[in-house]
Amino acid sequence: MADTTSRYDVLRSVAQKFSDAFVSGSLPPPELLAEYFVAKDARIIEHGPEWAQKRLPFVGTLFRGRRSSNTAIDSSTTCDDYFDLLGAKLALHAHEKTLPAENAYVVDTNARHSPDQGAGAVLVKCHAALSSVQTKRTWEEHFVFVLSGFDGDGKIGQLEIWADNLNAWQAVGGEEL
Numbered sequence: 001m002a003d004t005t006s007r008y009d010v011l012r013s014v015a016q017k018f019s020d021a022f023v024s025g026s027l028p029p030p031e032l033l034a035e036y037f038v039a040k041d042a043r044i045i046e047h048g049p050e051w052a053q054k055r056l057p058f059v060g061t062l063f064r065g066r067r068s069s070n071t072a073i074d075s076s077t078t079c080d081d082y083f084d085l086l087g088a089k090l091a092l093h094a095h096e097k098t099l100p101a102e103n104a105y106v107v108d109t110n111a112r113h114s115p116d117q118g119a120g121a122v123l124v125k126c127h128a129a130l131s132s133v134q135t136k137r138t139w140e141e142h143f144v145f146v147l148s149g150f151d152g153d154g155k156i157g158q159l160e161i162w163a164d165n166l167n168a169w170q171a172v173g174g175e176e177l
Helices: 002-024 029-036 050-054 079-089 165-172
Strands: 043-046 062-064 090-093 106-108 121-132 138-148 158-162
Touching: 002 029, 002 106, 002 121, 002 138, 029 079, 043 079, 050 165, 062 079, 079 090, 090 165, 121 165, 138 165
Parallel strands: 043 158
Antiparallel strands: 043 062, 090 121, 106 121, 121 138, 138 158
């Protein structure tokens, strides 16, 4: 039981620190990836429909590996590329209620999302204002991080993001929200 409890605490702590760094922008993406993600075959996917990729090229693509290492499966779809594409299109405006309270992180130490990654998953429900970098259109949004595939040290194997792609699609295209 002590091992499970400590694993729970490690996963929750890593999720909190990563989420805070992600939404605050306190670490540049290369440092964020190096600090919180596994060195080998880190993965990021922001779920969304394939048609949205025309305006939102970071949606619906599995980004794997790091640009700075030889772990990238395809050199144009690394985890670094996810952050480049996201940052070129959207800006996140965090506020005091962007991240949940400490006890609202949902942790499952045994969840296994992929057979080739470690156990553990943490769900984080977030709320923030987002805006299009180009059009400056802004909207409030709830989105979810699912962090999974943790290694023995608590490094994240995979980040999944679930968000409202239609609002982003409209904002980037300059359409009314």
